[in-house]
Amino acid sequence: MTPLTPVDPASVTFLQVEPTTRCNFTCGFCCGRHMDQSDQSWDDFQAALDAFPNLQHVEIQGEGEPLMHPQFFRMTALARERGIKASTITNGSLIGRQIERILDSGLASVMVSIESAVAEDFTLIRGGRLDDVTRGIGELLRARAARGQATPTVGFAMTVLRHTQDQLTPIFELYERLGMDGGILCHMLSDMTPYAQHYTDAMRSEVLPELNQSLMWTRYARNVKRPGYHESPIRHFWNDLMSTARNEQTGKAGVSAFTSCPWLDRSLFVNRHGLATACPNIKDTTRFAFGHVRTDGVERILVARDGMRRQLATGAIPDACRGCFIADSIAHSTRTPDRSPAEL
């Protein structure tokens, strides 16, 4: 069988779509609050799914609260109809009002964002109430059990701030107390420009220094391997991405762990306006969008994506990828003497 080329629509197996930038929370680190507040159109969502015949997984989540999109469940229904695994990350505040629809949706996974298991701190960070979120999670899990359903699994998506480093264990304990089963994703507060440009000085000081990030990753990795806790049984793109920690060519661990970008190899992000970019970290669509998923056509998008992939493979970091640890890793690997040239 001929291997798929990066410009073949079938090469895209993972798609993340941003249903909305609207949200009922006020997280200080969220750049979505500084964007126009709008929803993705149904036509653009459908066009995104139509464009890629080999899609296996669609993550319906961007900078806003996905459950606020009036057609969120129509989106999950279409994914289900096409046999595409669907998942989302939500702030959890609306779960309690939508339990039956969530259970009917075919969603494989619902992850709930959290930074702190302390109610007052949760409110300070997110502007919502932890009690409302945990009540909704509990009700969803009980209703799911009553139906005898296994999905959606329900887990946490944790962002670590400097002052919440000590919340790792309490969040794992809360997960266990609630009887959750979707695993816990973890990432550090981003210092990439599209996000950090909107931070206040106080929020900027919440970005963990690199060494603290490493130590937090280590503690996190230990927790997910302890009995009773586990990674999500529904594999996420991010799980696979973070498990790539060794250079396949040199076999060594380190800063050349990535020799290509998983986003540019097999994935795509489509924002609420239907504009496709390499990944969700790229917010400047005026400069960096590959094209519109409905009006520009898939060929233009994938040719542009391949151009970015080729540039990165030479070690020249595209402007859109500045500050990305994967891009840094690839650039470093091109300077490693025992690495063979990247496959173009």
Added chain:
Amino acid sequence: MTTAADVMSRLKSLIVDEMDVKPAPGEIADTASFFEDGLGLDSIAIVELIALVEEHFGVQFSDEDLVPSSFRTVQILSQVIADKLAAAPPA
């Protein structure tokens, strides 16, 4: 008994053999940091290094060990490892 100097020598060899760094063991300064201003490792690489150290030296870092002050330089990490080895019950 394993001294901190023995540990440091083994740690430097481990870094060169297993990590994606350029210097030879003899070229790594005792006071080298692990990051950009030293060995040039990034946050993912440090996670790998911690796992490698635990496997190679047969030690397990506790949450109390996993603090920035333990990982400032090669020398400091060597001392932390040596202390853990000294505190471990004989096999």
